[in-house]
Amino acid sequence: MGLGAVGSLFTYFLNRAGYVPAAVQRRPCGEYLFCAGGACERLRFAAAGAEEARYTVVAVKAYDSPSAVPHLRGVAVVAQNGVGGFEAIREAYPNSVAAVVTYGVYREGCRSELRGVGEIYLPRSVAELGDVLRGGGARVVLVDDVEPYRWLKLAVNAAINAITAILQVPNGVVAEVGHARDLARAVVAEVVRVADTLGVKMPADPFEEVLRVAAATAGNISSTARDLARCVRTEVDFINGAVVKYGEALGVATPVNAALLQLIKTREALCGRE
Numbered sequence: 001m002g003l004g005a006v007g008s009l010f011t012y013f014l015n016r017a018g019y020v021p022a023a024v025q026r027r028p029c030g031e032y033l034f035c036a037g038g039a040c041e042r043l044r045f046a047a048a049g050a051e052e053a054r055y056t057v058v059a060v061k062a063y064d065s066p067s068a069v070p071h072l073r074g075v076a077v078v079a080q081n082g083v084g085g086f087e088a089i090r091e092a093y094p095n096s097v098a099a100v101v102t103y104g105v106y107r108e109g110c111r112s113e114l115r116g117v118g119e120i121y122l123p124r125s126v127a128e129l130g131d132v133l134r135g136g137g138a139r140v141v142l143v144d145d146v147e148p149y150r151w152l153k154l155a156v157n158a159a160i161n162a163i164t165a166i167l168q169v170p171n172g173v174v175a176e177v178g179h180a181r182d183l184a185r186a187v188v189a190e191v192v193r194v195a196d197t198l199g200v201k202m203p204a205d206p207f208e209e210v211l212r213v214a215a216a217t218a219g220n221i222s223s224t225a226r227d228l229a230r231c232v233r234t235e236v237d238f239i240n241g242a243v244v245k246y247g248e249a250l251g252v253a254t255p256v257n258a259a260l261l262q263l264i265k266t267r268e269a270l271c272g273r274e
Ligand SMILES: NC(=O)C1=CN([C@@H]2O[C@H](COP(=O)(O)OP(=O)(O)OC[C@H]3O[C@@H](n4cnc5c(N)ncnc54)[C@H](OP(=O)(O)O)[C@@H]3O)[C@@H](O)[C@H]2O)C=CC1
Pocket: 001, 002, 003, 004, 005, 006, 007, 024, 025, 026, 027, 059, 060, 061, 062, 064, 067, 068, 079, 080, 081, 082, 101, 102, 103, 104, 105, 106, 107, 223, 235
C-alpha cells in the first residue's frame, strides 16, 4: 500500500524472497526501479484487486493513513515514522500492527535508492512476514513490543528532522554544531518526559541515538527538510506535533517541540509565497 520509498524497499525484499506482491498505487509509474549498491532492479508486483492477503504493508505518509483503510487485507503492518498515523489506521482497522524502519531510502519519481542500511523492527506476531523479508535480505528484528522502538525513532525524527528542516542543512549539523546539539538535547528531553509519562521505556539513550543517526546520515537531507524545500506537506504533525499533542493530554510541557512545530507549519504556510 503506497509504492514510494518504503513501499519499494519492502517490494524489493519480497521480490528477492521470491514473492510478487499486489500493490496499491495512487499515481502509478510505468516501471519502478529500486537501486542498491550501484545496481538497479525493476520491481515486480501485480495491481491489487479484491484478492485476499495475509498482510498489507502500509507505506503511505502518516497524513495519508485514512486513505489506506479501504484497501487493507489481513494484518495491516504500518511502516511509518511518527505517532498518530498508525493509531488512526488501528482505530478503523484493529487488525493492525506498527513496524519501525531505520533504513534510509531516497525516492525521485519512480526510482528509489537505498541510502542507508538499517533494520525493520516487527512485533513477533508477524514473525512469518519477518522471515519472508529476512529471506529477501532484509535485516529484521522481531520484538515483543514495538512501541519503545517507535518512540526512540520519534525522538530521532523530532530532533533531526525539525532542526535540519528549519535550517535547511544536512543531518550532520545536528551532531557537529554545539548550538544544534543543545537544541536537539532539549527536544529529546521533552520526548523522554512524554514517553516516561506513558510508561514507554526506550531501548537506547535517545540523545545518544540522535547523535549516532545524525553522524551516520551526516550527508543526508532529512525527509522534512526535503519536503519543505519542495513545498510538499511534511509529517511534522505526527512528529513534533505528536509530542505536543501527547504532552497536552498528559500535562507535560513541550515548549521546544511546540516552537519547532510552529516554525515548520509557518514555512509550510508560506511555501510558494516567498
Ligand atoms: N524514506 C525513508 O527513508 C523512510 C521513510 N519512513 C516513513 O515511511 C512512510 C512512507 O514514507 P516514504 O516511503 O518515504 O514516502 P513516499 O512519499 O516516498 O511514499 C508514499 C507513497 O504512498 C503513496 N500513497 C499515498 N496515499 C495512497 C493511497 N491512498 N493509495 C495508494 N498509494 C498511496 C504515494 O503515492 P504518490 O506517489 O501518488 O504520492 C507514495 O508513492 C513515512 O511515514 C516516512 O516517514 C520511515 C523510514 C525511512
